[in-house]
Amino acid sequence: MHAAAIPPHFAGCRQAGCPAGRIPSFIDNRFVMSRHRFHARARLGGMRSTPGSVAAVSLATVLCAVLAGAGVLPAPAFAASNNPVRHAVDIPAGPLAEAINRFSVASGASIAFDAGPLAQVRTDGLRGSYTVEEGLARLLAGSGYEAVPRGAAGYALRPVAQAEVGPAPVTLGTVTVTGEVPTYMADRPSSTATKTDLLPRETPFSVDQVTSDMIQERGDADIFATLEGFAGLTTNSSNSDAGGGHSRAIQIRGFASGQTLINGIPSYSDTAGTLRGTDSLEMVELLRGPAGLYYGSAEPGGVISYQYKRPQPRAAYVLRMETDDKGSYGGMVDMTGPLEAEGRLMYRLVGSYKHRKDDQDHIWSEPKSAMAAFTLRPNADFDTTLTYERMAVRSVPEQENNFMISRGALAGQYYPVPRDFFWGSLNDRVVRNTDTLIWDATWSRSEALKIRGGATYQRYDQWWQNTRADAAAGGPDADGNVKRYVSGRQSEGESYSGSLDFTGVARHGDWRHDWLLGAGYGRSEGSSSGRAVASQSRSGPYAVDPINIHDPVYTDYPYQFLIWEDPLVPAATRTDTSFYLQDMLHLPDGRTRFMLGAGWSRYRSAPSTGEANTVQRWSPRLAAMYDITPAVTVYASYGESFLPQPSLTYLDLQGNYITRPVEGVQYEAGLKADLFEGSAMFTGALFRVEKKNVATEQEGLICEPGQPARPWPDLPDPEDRCYGLTGLTRAQGVELRLTGQIMDGWVAQLGYSYTQAKYLRTDSVAALGNSVEYTPRHNLSIWNKFRLYRAPGVGEVSLGLGLRAWSRVHSPWSGGTDSPPTANWNPGYGLVDLGLYWDKPIGHDKQLKLALNVSNLFDKAYYERRRFPPGTVLYGDERRISLSAQLSF
Template sequence: MGVIKGSRRGRCRTMAPGVLVMAVAMTMNAAVPSSFAQSPMTETRLAQLGAQRNFEIPAQPLSSALVLFGQQSGLQVTVDGSVVRSLSAQAVSGTMTAQQALQRLLAGTGLTYAVSGGTTIAIQSAPRESEGRIELGPITVEGNKESGYGPVSGYKASRSATATKTDTPIIDIPSAVQVVPREVIRDQNATRLLDAVRNVSGVQGGGTSGNRSDGFLLRGFSTTRVAKDGFLSASSFGDVGFIDLVNIERVEVLKGPASVLYGQNNPGGLINLVSRKPQPKAFYGFDGTYGSNDFYRGEIDLNQPLTTDGKLLFRLNAAYQNTDSFRDFFVNAKRAVIAPSLRLALPDTTVDLQLEYYYQRQQFDRGLVAIGKRADLLPRDRYLGERFSRGPSSELRVNAVVDHRFNEAWSWRSSFRAAWGDQDRLSADPQGLRADNRTLNRRAADLRTDIGNYAAQTEVTGKFDTGFLNHQLLVGFDANFTRFRSSLRTASLAPIDIFNPVYGARPGAFGPATTQNRQIDLYGFYLQDLVSIGTQWKLLLGGRFDYAKSKFKRDGQIITDATDKVFSPRVGLVFQPVENLSLYASYTESFLPFVTAVSANGTPFKPEEGRQIEVGIKRDWLDGRLSTTLAVFQLTRRNVLTADPANPGFSIQTGEQRSRGVEVDISGEVMPNWKVFGSITYLDAKITADRTFAVGNQLASVPRWSGSIWTTYAIKGGTFDGLELGGGVFAVGRRKGDLNNSFSVAGYASVDLLVRYRINQNLEASFNVSNLFNANFVEAAVSRTEIYPGTPRSFFGRLSLKL
């Protein structure tokens, strides 16, 4: 919490709720005025004043201007309270050093500054004698450039709370974790989660479950489960709809097993979405977009303090989207999102309340089918369903978080989430090609699904020393209860000629419904300690014990009733020989229970296991403006189900899959106004043990090579002041389409462009082109009858108003 504090009888007035103290070390030498002796570490800290930054500080009272200066520079500022209240600051806008920005803020105020302790800028004025003057002690205006729970300035994130559940510098974390900031999302005009995570190494699209929700491949392993603000989606069955990004501040991807902090999960990694939170300053944003295929989208971002002291804050994010598609006979899709949030900011306690409601209605569509060994023989607009296919869904989420700080070392955080979702699907499902390779068998399916989820977490974090060891301790407990109900009816449906389709078939008589009820209760206790050993070594130790109880019923009959007790360890080591450089190694495990499968003798299966070894290098360059991560890993997925040779139709638990790879990520600012975000991945993901598929087969839809590069350049000053240009390439190599490796999917490269012009301080227009050269590609292949084509060349115009 940012505050202005005076020493007059302990008086305290809240200034900027939600803003934490932070000083980011830079390495650029700068000549700055100082009346204090400087150690080598102090000189490094002072380099922040000489680092080029983009400042946007409107004209306002000096006290609040200094808060923004602290946020945007990463410096802590102190000022004498007897003068700050009566002074104003002029506007500061553009790219400059922190020293230049501070000088402009103080121009004409009669104030100057000095550097104290290497981390604090002290604002000073000449002593004045005044009868009856009240002496105030130093006032601290605490600013934060970034926290792991809040927005990122530019393309480079310095901190994350996903990997450790504490606000930790990314360079101190012995795991690969990448953050896609809001600015990247905005520049690329991303509205789907897949559009954001395609920037991250080791992440690919995993299909949309019939145009219903996003699936992903992380380090070669599929998942439909995404976390939001630390809570996993309602169940392992995924979200009931696409995730909209209108209220997302940053998208974080933690690579590899994450069960030690999040419980049951797929081994490839975890995608965690950080919500946009209410802010101390009022602002109002309105965005309108029109694009190809009659794409309409409107967004609002309204932020308003509700009390004059800034203790109660409100924010509303909402979006409405209506679009047609490049796919034949597509009925326009609609999506609506509304997400109000409320924050109560007290001196030592913060309470956040958030409500989210999603509604979407779109046509059910499993894409194309493979013919022989190829997936590209049909035109990408070919639709193989029927007009009656549809899949409306809705979801309501309620979140509450309480943060309390006992003192500077110890804090407590408790959170609760309730979510309810439903989906109603009527579809024409492909069932396989006949021997003539042109007639596709189909069936009609009527599926109704309801999901309810209740989850709670409570955590205590503390910092303390034992001898020469510095500890950052996390102790937590969570509970998660999921209830999933579905009812499926099927009917006959005429086949379709995939080369000469004739539409209009109607379902036959629907049979009786098959009902399923799944109940999953999870309890977890976890402990983590990030130990600093001197200034160069950090040791991360963590462990979690899970108690999982699951029950699965089909048509009222119990199929499985299992209880699992699992321990998941994590250990990591970081060596930092010089500032801004980390060498790390780690070992982690994950688990995922089987809910619906049993062996031939009725015995429940053991949970699936993931085990990973990873080593890597993290480096910050150019005074901390640019960061790179290199990760090398081996990830093994064990207890995979495979066919039981003695009992056809049943499975045994002897399968194993392995993923090995190298990942490189880069993000930040190469030079003032020139930003870059990119990645490259080499991945060897294959079957290492199985009774159904051949050992050595590649995992489905996993390319050996993939990569992306996105960059923007903003012109400041001169004739083209306010103009910003950007572009990027997203490339994916050749893939196998299924575990049987029966067909292949060609590689591709898609080029995107951005042109943006800031008309004035409040209004800007932008133009995006997606897939500039109209590449014909497959976004994801799930099976021979579920192949999702990529979107052809599209244009989007956007107008943004900020007040």
């Protein structure tokens, strides 16, 4: 192991017996690690135990000891190099802390330092080609600080005076620093918004990030809970027979989300679906607004990026076990390290299993995932990673809790059943298997040129069966029996995509250009069985028995085999091709930057029947930024996107096929500021997003190809209806975010969004001028972590406190011709979440973390955003108390 000297304020590590190389969490939490790739270092989840099963912690500890003693887990190792590599850098004069961050990005070195004192220190900058040691020495010259090696590719900064009188070197051996700030780093390099490695404060668009550490500490139940941690993003269930807990619609700024990125590679059609396991992910990013420049045809709402965990150069192992008061349980194993002595080949293995019981009887979900990743880094210029994940999900479809009886003597009333009543069959299932293969590579020898490329392949197969009450049956009979029906379907699909980007820096005197040239391609196909309903559309004895609401008897549906009797229909295919170029111009004043970009995209959709539709167009992107101070930046940006019409057979009033795509445009202006000596970042943004060219039906007219529209007294067949491009929907509002370390012992992610979404032009008299359905105007998302106590030998005790709140939403508008428009409203609600954490070093090289999480602390009763009275009712989750334990070594 490397030996490295550490500053005196870390001396408590020796008395506390902290793990080798792990600065204990009770150190001064102003300690900061350079942002570059810190999130990828192995602070890797952990194991969890249960309130009723303290043995779970002991089981995981014994398992670790057995595996290590048996030699199954390799000994910790690190890579060392005898040939120092030089890195081309160009860092302007300015604050030393910012210069260190930029140097970390350019060199790949992890650099730990105390952000407070460095906030007042400036550097003359650095330009040229240097090794890590040479570059740090020049940046720190005259600053009163020096860099001390801290393991492989790691350094710590300390005052020179302390170096002369400081304590003796301490052996450091493991992987991470467990201080609070790195967990909630507010300003990590991101390529999602501009396809260049800019910090979010340098990006003229709204970008949010959340790491695996925060996902775990908040106790997010699934990826949808993680996404709703971003204020302004909402997820809505549907009446899908697969259940709202399995697949949900995602809205950003009032519109649907656009493309999904996987390790920075666009997935034009996300075959793997929206349901993803969080244990395999290192970070989730959200880019708000249209991004047609880079990612082709898409909705204007925004782009979600998933970053999978990557191999690390030092060995680390983590076990986590978890349970809750509903009887759920699960665990995770995460291990990483080098596969050979030089550290050029590294691995990452992650396995996860969960069994989560729902509030409703007989409903559960069981996601399992396994991820393997291998990174080859033969030198400092090139690295490539191959990642594979298999995710298998078995669950019982989410069921409605109740229904409003629509006719008969009980019309307008709900069934007299308890909240957790189960309407289904015991063998109701959703089974989905997903395979994801990702390859990415980066090569760069100097700032003049970086090449980044990658490809993804995804496939899935799925089947489901769902037994539901017949809402149109008119209520129970005299004995309390309610008619039911069963539906089922199978489907499968696959997709592959790839991208290749060339970026670099070009200089002309005092002018600087950060340029980008790239291309992307994607192809996807999917197919499902032609008939979804199994028990209502077939002849023969396939009906399901009714259920008695007073004395229910649950059995399997005996005709599940019918799902596979319907063959898959011919597959529909989609292909996307895109080319893009961009330049960010830095003016000589060092404060002003302009971005100009343009992308050409071609979309082709070929349904299983009918004619293919091809749309191609250019999408511009413009932005301007100005640094008011070195820590405060104002910006304005403009972007466009497009999406083909949902059908290929729409005819306009002249009898022409409508080929013009749906268009999206966004205007945004905002301010970004580094606060509290750079440990936190504030973002304020004003935005307007518009969606137009939405095809809307023209009632009372019939259209034929090549013929003008003519009146028709009766409703024509669907293929004879006329459409016009008259729709315009606008969403505008404000977003406020504060993330990072607010003060000593307090880190937070605070977000608020105000979104006003309206139909400005539409053929629906009821909706015209009214708000968009299922879109809350106000959304608040807050998470805080407070340090309560820390001491050597005891560890650290922290408190987490969060609030998630949404204003009221409504169903689609109706009426409006002879009566005022009406809609059903779901009241707004807020949910308080609580967490209690204890981190403690165990022995010489282990770290134990216990976490108690309470979601919906006050057991608030609320309805799901899309299903609420009157009609179909689905209650939100009740209070849930969970306990987890993780062991890291």
